[in-house]
Amino acid sequence: MITLTDIVKYFHKGSVNEVFALNKISLHLEEGDFVTVIGSNGAGKSTLLNGIAGTFSPDSGKIEVDGSDVTRWPEYRRAALVARVFQDPLLGTCPAATIEQNLALASLRGKRRGLGRGVKAADRIRFREELSRLQLGLEDRLLDKVGLLSGGQRQALTMLMATAVRPKVLLLDEHIAALDPKTAEQILGLTKEIVEGQKLTTLMITHNMNHAITFGNRLIMLHQGRILLDLSGEKKAGLTVKDLLEQFYHAQGEELATDSLLLG
Amino acid sequence: MTIYAFYAALQQGLVYGIMAIGVYLTFRILDFPDLTVDGSLPLGAAISAVAITSGVNPWLSLVLAMGGGFLAGMVTAVLTTRFHILHLLASILTMTALYSINIRIMDGPNVALLGRQTVFDGVRSLGFPSPWPELIVFVGVSAVVLLLLIWFLTTELGQAVLATGDNPQMIRSLGVNTSFIIILGVGLSNALVALSGALVAQHQGAADVSMGVGTIVAGLASVIVGETVFGDRTLARALLAAVLGSILYRLAIGFALGLAFFNPSDLNLLTSVLVVGAMITPSLKRRLFQR
Numbered sequence: 001m002i003t004l005t006d007i008v009k010y011f012h013k014g015s016v017n018e019v020f021a022l023n024k025i026s027l028h029l030e031e032g033d034f035v036t037v038i039g040s041n042g043a044g045k046s047t048l049l050n051g052i053a054g055t056f057s058p059d060s061g062k063i064e065v066d067g068s069d070v071t072r073w074p075e076y077r078r079a080a081l082v083a084r085v086f087q088d089p090l091l092g093t094c095p096a097a098t099i100e101q102n103l104a105l106a107s108l109r110g111k112r113r114g115l116g117r118g119v120k121a122a123d124r125i126r127f128r129e130e131l132s133r134l135q136l137g138l139e140d141r142l143l144d145k146v147g148l149l150s151g152g153q154r155q156a157l158t159m160l161m162a163t164a165v166r167p168k169v170l171l172l173d174e175h176i177a178a179l180d181p182k183t184a185e186q187i188l189g190l191t192k193e194i195v196e197g198q199k200l201t202t203l204m205i206t207h208n209m210n211h212a213i214t215f216g217n218r219l220i221m222l223h224q225g226r227i228l229l230d231l232s233g234e235k236k237a238g239l240t241v242k243d244l245l246e247q248f249y250h251a252q253g254e255e256l257a258t259d260s261l262l263l264g
Numbered sequence: 265m266t267i268y269a270f271y272a273a274l275q276q277g278l279v280y281g282i283m284a285i286g287v288y289l290t291f292r293i294l295d296f297p298d299l300t301v302d303g304s305l306p307l308g309a310a311i312s313a314v315a316i317t318s319g320v321n322p323w324l325s326l327v328l329a330m331g332g333g334f335l336a337g338m339v340t341a342v343l344t345t346r347f348h349i350l351h352l353l354a355s356i357l358t359m360t361a362l363y364s365i366n367i368r369i370m371d372g373p374n375v376a377l378l379g380r381q382t383v384f385d386g387v388r389s390l391g392f393p394s395p396w397p398e399l400i401v402f403v404g405v406s407a408v409v410l411l412l413l414i415w416f417l418t419t420e421l422g423q424a425v426l427a428t429g430d431n432p433q434m435i436r437s438l439g440v441n442t443s444f445i446i447i448l449g450v451g452l453s454n455a456l457v458a459l460s461g462a463l464v465a466q467h468q469g470a471a472d473v474s475m476g477v478g479t480i481v482a483g484l485a486s487v488i489v490g491e492t493v494f495g496d497r498t499l500a501r502a503l504l505a506a507v508l509g510s511i512l513y514r515l516a517i518g519f520a521l522g523l524a525f526f527n528p529s530d531l532n533l534l535t536s537v538l539v540v541g542a543m544i545t546p547s548l549k550r551r552l553f554q555r
Contacts, residue, residue, distance in 0.1 A: 113424050
């Protein structure tokens with residue numbers, strides 16, 4: 001469904017601030033794969049997702065989604081295939097627009113926008129039905145501005161919007177990190193329901209090792225722009241947080257060891 | 265204030281109200297401060313005046329003026345979106361270039377329209393005495409512009425325009441080419457400003473290269489006075505408020521200049537004071553009530 005081949009990305013190349021963000025990353029996801037992504041800060045997790053979404057073009061390498069080479073496609077064009085939910089609940093919705101207007105915008109993802117009515121009567125019935133599945137009472141607030149909603153409500157709405165048109169790939173960039181624990185659990189439950197229910201090919205970044213292990217069928221760990229660990233099926237199922245932390249510190253320890261060698 | 269001064273202010277408020285709608289579109293809806301308008305207002309006037317003196321129907325000359333304004337706006341928007349020049353700077357560059365272009369179009373600094381057919385003649389021939397022909401045309405054109413724009417902003421494309429100003433990152437991730445939307449929106453805005461300029465030229469009987477000076481400030485004054493006095497709870501209301509704000513602004517200026525103390529050259533100072541006053545009122549109010 002999605003294939004990355006030798007993706008390399010530098011930021012500020014040639015300057016003192018040069019960052020080697022992605023170091024020849026190759027990754028292949030089958031249709032319906034639900035992959036959790038972990039790694040320390042600066043490991044390249046968000047850069048990887050941004051690269052798939054098309055926020056930047058890689059310095060070298062190739063990105064294929066659903067058989068099309070999208071490496072040089074701009075972000076808005078890739079949106080026909082790729083949907084995403086950001087960490088910041090404010091980024092996924094339009095605050096000045098109503099709930100139904102936001103859903104209508106999302107239900108045209110990757111389609112031509114013409115001079116038809118923005119929100120059609122038939123849409124409203126469908127929106128109400130979908131919103132009622134969230135059990136947040138939003139189905140009775142179609143004409144409320146989204147700016148009036150709480151962060152959790154907005155993130156729930158964003159999940160619905162991201163999947164209003166079935167995406168080939170769904171990207172979740174720490175989409176529950178900015179929410180309080182109870183709301184985070186609710187959104188996570190909703191995520192599981194949507195992703196597993198619709199068998200969506202998904203990449204989900206998380207800082208929570210527990211979530212990384214219990215969710216999805218595959219887990220990758222990034223470190224310094226490389227994929228350090230790639231576990232799926234049985235291997236992932238048998239994983240404990242302790243194993244994972246060990247691997248994590250092992251990777252970082254190696255780095256420390258080389259540093260002390262250099263400095264010593 | 266005499267009744268003649270009142271009618272003059274009312275007419276000016278209405279005709280520049282169309283320009284204020286254009287300014288609202290960029291300044292408020294697209295969050296794109298656009299100074300091109302100081303050049304596209306006289307551009308519209310120049311195109312319309314030259315077209316009329318060449319024998320083009322005055323109504324058709326308005327359409328030509330709008331086309332010219334749209335192109336001018338497109339230039340600013342392309343400089344911003346494709347070449348990443350800061351929007352303010354890009355619009356100043358276009359505005360500066362338009363000064364020369366306008367003189368080229370008119371083959372001189374101005375074109376007189378005295379004795380020529382204008383859009384007011386048709387209404388005048390129906391037997392309406394002055395100042396009604398002008399008022400009827402201005403109200404009619406403003407109403408058509410308002411209705412079309414409000415309709416457009418509820419369409420799929422129009423909703424994408426609103427979202428581009430509100431949350432560009434989100435609407436890009438939903439597959440909208442925000443560069444295209446900004447080019448469309450800024451073009452549309454300047455088409456309205458040029459339409460306003462063309463009507464001003466036909467109204468005052470001449471197009472002049474310097475008639476655009478201060479357009480953006482007058483436009484902002486109208487938008488801000490309108491919002492403060494009439495509110496902006498819905499989009500339709502905010503757009504109507506821009507036109508009503510424009511009328512209020514011209515009446516206030518007309519009243520102030522009617523006082524013996526002020527000279528006509530004090531217009532710019534008064535305008536700036538008015539805009540600053542309207543902009544700082546909300547925060548002053550807040551501070552006053554907090555105590």
